Amino acid sequence: MTTQDRQVPRRKLSDAVATELKSLISSGDYPVGSRLPNEKDLAKQLGVGRSSMREAVRTLEAAGYLRSAHGSGVFVISDRPSSIGPLDMTLAGGFTVSDLCEVRVAIETQTAELAARRLTDHHRELLQAIVAAAADASVTQQEFVRLDGLFHRAVAEASGNPLLLTMWDSIAAQFEEYSMKVIGMPGRLRRAHADHENIADAIIGGDAERASALAGEHVKTVQRELNQRQAELRRPPSAS
Numbered sequence: 449m450t451t452q453d454r455q456v457p458r459r460k461l462s463d464a465v466a467t468e469l470k471s472l473i474s475s476g477d478y479p480v481g482s483r484l485p486n487e488k489d490l491a492k493q494l495g496v497g498r499s500s501m502r503e504a505v506r507t508l509e510a511a512g513y514l515r516s517a518h519g520s521g522v523f524v525i526s527d528r529p530s531s532i533g534p535l536d537m538t539l540a541g542g543f544t545v546s547d548l549c550e551v552r553v554a555i556e557t558q559t560a561e562l563a564a565r566r567l568t569d570h571h572r573e574l575l576q577a578i579v580a581a582a583a584d585a586s587v588t589q590q591e592f593v594r595l596d597g598l599f600h601r602a603v604a605e606a607s608g609n610p611l612l613l614t615m616w617d618s619i620a621a622q623f624e625e626y627s628m629k630v631i632g633m634p635g636r637l638r639r640a641h642a643d644h645e646n647i648a649d650a651i652i653g654g655d656a657e658r659a660s661a662l663a664g665e666h667v668k669t670v671q672r673e674l675n676q677r678q679a680e681l682r683r684p685p686s687a688s
Contacts (some may be wrong), residue, residue, distance in 0.1 A: 450657045464504035465496050469504055473513055473527050481586045484522045503542045517585030525588055548622050552667045560663035562607035564656035574593035582641050592637050593627040599644050646661055
């Protein structure tokens with residue numbers, strides 16, 4: 449059956465449209481890395497209004513299937529749903545995500561500050577290249593995690609302090625494990641990339657104080673999101 453033959457009745461709302469579009473993604477009609485047809489054509493193909501189509505796309509963006517790129521379109525970045533269950537907060541070596549976050553704040557605020565003061569042309573170009581690669585609308589979650597690690601290591605390297613770089617390398621394995629746990633949270637990839645852009649801009653602009661503050665807030669934001677998520681999962685369901 450072609451995608452043109454698979455239509456959603458008009459009486460159904462955006463959740464049904466999202467389900468149908470998710471099915472098209474899972475079946476390979478729209479594989480990971482592909483760009484969706486424009487909103488008008490996709491709505492016509494599924495037999496729904498553009499407002500329902502738009503809301504369905506937003507739903508699948510939040511679920512980690514799609515990513516919108518301004519001026520380029522909507523791209524499929526995953527054919528699997530984000531985890532909606534409780535996150536395993538343990539990491540290799542007997543550490544926890546909370547342990548990692550505390551250490552990251554300590555290391556990354558300092559590396560960002562020093563990088564802004566000591567940035568070389570080489571490291572400026574390296575940071576710009578990593579951020580540009582992560583901006584690709586077709587980047588997968590796994591590839592973004594790899595680029596995420598490269599970004600933070602590049603900042604540590606740009607600090608000019610070899611001991612700080614060694615400290616970053618010592619937590620790299622836990623960082624990658626943690627990143628794979630959280631990258632599927634709705635909107636996490638998009639927010640992380642925006643944070644990286646801002647941190648890089650502050651470093652390149654030589655604003656050491658702002659770079660340090662942004663680096664710390666970058667980590668603390670995820671901590672807050674995780675705490676909120678855990679609280680929601682502990683909350684008893686409302687009576688129907």
